Amino acid sequence: MTRTHWLAPALVVAVAGCSATRDAASVLQDAQEAMGTVSSIQYSGTGMNAFFGQALTAGEEWPRRELSSYTRTVNYDQRSARDELSFAQPTFGGQQQNTQVNGDKAWNVGPNGPAAQPATAEERQLHIWLTPHGFLKGAAAAGNATLTEAEGTSVISFTALGKYTVDGTIDAQNHVTSVETKIANPVLGDTGLVASYSDYRDFSGVQFPGKILITQGGFPLWDLTITSVTPNAPLDLPVPEAVASATIPAVQTASTKLADGVWHITGGSHHSVLVEFAEYVAVVEAPLDEARSRAVLGEVKKLVPNKPVRYVLTTHHHFDHSGGLRTYVAEGATVVTHQSNVPYFEKSLAAPATISPDAQSTSPKTPTLQGVSGKDIITDGKQTIEVYATAGDTHTNEYTLIYLPRPRILVEGDAYSPGPPDAPPPATPPPNAVALYDELQRLKLNVATIAPIHGRGAVPIAELRKFIGRK
Numbered sequence: 178m179t180r181t182h183w184l185a186p187a188l189v190v191a192v193a194g195c196s197a198t199r200d201a202a203s204v205l206q207d208a209q210e211a212m213g214t215v216s217s218i219q220y221s222g223t224g225m226n227a228f229f230g231q232a233l234t235a236g237e238e239w240p241r242r243e244l245s246s247y248t249r250t251v252n253y254d255q256r257s258a259r260d261e262l263s264f265a266q267p268t269f270g271g272q273q274q275n276t277q278v279n280g281d282k283a284w285n286v287g288p289n290g291p292a293a294q295p296a297t298a299e300e301r302q303l304h305i306w307l308t309p310h311g312f313l314k315g316a317a318a319a320g321n322a323t324l325t326e327a328e329g330t331s332v333i334s335f336t337a338l339g340k341y342t343v344d345g346t347i348d349a350q351n352h353v354t355s356v357e358t359k360i361a362n363p364v365l366g367d368t369g370l371v372a373s374y375s376d377y378r379d380f381s382g383v384q385f386p387g388k389i390l391i392t393q394g395g396f397p398l399w400d401l402t403i404t405s406v407t408p409n410a411p412l413d414l415p416v417p418e419a420v421a422s423a424t425i426p427a428v429q430t431a432s433t434k435l436a437d438g439v440w441h442i443t444g445g446s447h448h449s450v451l452v453e454f455a456e457y458v459a460v461v462e463a464p465l466d467e468a469r470s471r472a473v474l475g476e477v478k479k480l481v482p483n484k485p486v487r488y489v490l491t492t493h494h495h496f497d498h499s500g501g502l503r504t505y506v507a508e509g510a511t512v513v514t515h516q517s518n519v520p521y522f523e524k525s526l527a528a529p530a531t532i533s534p535d536a537q538s539t540s541p542k543t544p545t546l547q548g549v550s551g552k553d554i555i556t557d558g559k560q561t562i563e564v565y566a567t568a569g570d571t572h573t574n575e576y577t578l579i580y581l582p583r584p585r586i587l588v589e590g591d592a593y594s595p596g597p598p599d600a601p602p603p604a605t606p607p608p609n610a611v612a613l614y615d616e617l618q619r620l621k622l623n624v625a626t627i628a629p630i631h632g633r634g635a636v637p638i639a640e641l642r643k644f645i646g647r648k
């Protein structure tokens with residue numbers, strides 16, 4: 178079987194560009210000569226990988242997770258990469274992670290074998306072209322790279338994967354010192370992704386940075402000190418059969434009536450709660466992304482036709498809980514959130530989203546936010562929602578508890594997620610579930626039912642008591 182080498186046309190361009198005047202092709206060629214050409218590379222190091230989107234307070238840095246080991250291997254010809262990492266402390270998603278990509282297929286390898294991750298494939302591919310040698314190869318292969326020169330540095334730009342503008346800076350030593358692009362994010366819209374490379378050294382005849390800093394959305398995502406590099410390390414990552422046919426699953430919704438005018442909208446990993454008022458409706462929680470919001474809004478229109486969504490409320494600002502807000506803002510809803518989130522959301526809800534356009538970028542509305550500090554009430558005399566701003570817990574510094582006093586329903590996210598009905602309580606009560614229960618006592622909320630954002634569904638308060646070993 179013969180196969181056209183994907184780099185072939187670019188090599189022709191690079192050779193043709195080897196003339197007296199500097200152009201993109203000659204700058205790339207000089208850099209490739211200085212840094213060494215590899216078909217694959219493996220590098221290991223120490224440092225940290227942060228938990229993107231999960232800041233303790235909106236607008237502060239992503240929580241750092243120290244790594245006890247880190248190895249990344251990239252095969253540029255196969256367009257495949259593998260990240261093997263161990264966190265020093267237990268973390269959400271597992272203390273060991275092994276993430277892989279080959280072309281447009283991505284998967285994680287865990288104790289039960291490969292698990293397809295179709296939604297991450299594009300970003301993982303993009304990270305191949307963000308590596309120092311990957312950038313030079315990607316720019317050369319693109320065939321349309323442009324050059325901008327300023328103050329001893331050269332900036333080469335090309336388009337990766339048909340839609341990402343990638344800008345790489347090459348210094349006077351012909352080293353790639355930074356590579357940046359923008360990716361789509363449901364909360365932030367167009368989101369900066371910037372890799373900075375410094376402390377270049379010779380590793381077995383190849384120049385590679387001793388320091389790698391990658392920021393995403395303005396804060397460090399990776400901060401690595403490289404300890405070893407193996408040029409041309411073998412890597413073959415054939416796409417597992419179960420991964421090859423996997424697609425992003427369709428968004429599902431289901432609903433359960435909890436009380437008059439109150440529904441739990443479930444069907445996915447994150448639930449919402451619909452509350453009907455005389456003239457309008459309110460939705461508690463806009464998780465994940467626009468696709469989830471569209472599906473939930475479809476369910477809302479089915480349950481309560483012809484009433485506008487006037488309010489959308491959040492439990493906390495974490496990205497998996499707020500990625501659907503932009504859709505509600507485009508619908509004209511007021512965002513009711515903890516006061517500390519207001520400056521952050523004012524910016525993110527109006528941010529451009531050109532890479533993955535959404536309702537708020539195609540027909541934008543000026544976001545209206547209602548910050549809660551202390552207690553707020555939404556009422557029409559008959560239906561009432563009480564919103565309490567709390568100090569949060571170990572997971573988030575800001576947290577709102579949403580309480581419906583008439584049916585005595587509490588909506589909360591992340592502090593307590595009910596498991597199977599017959600599950601034994603944990604040996605040690607989780608501190609955030611304890612903090613939630615204590616907060617309910619302090620606020621004197623006479624809760625009968627918890628409608629959680631995660632977990633199997635609405636449960637009586639007795640289940641939380643049992644979970645934390647209280648009577």
Ligand SMILES: [Zn+2]
Pocket residue numbers: 493495498572573591
């Ligand atoms: Zn959270």
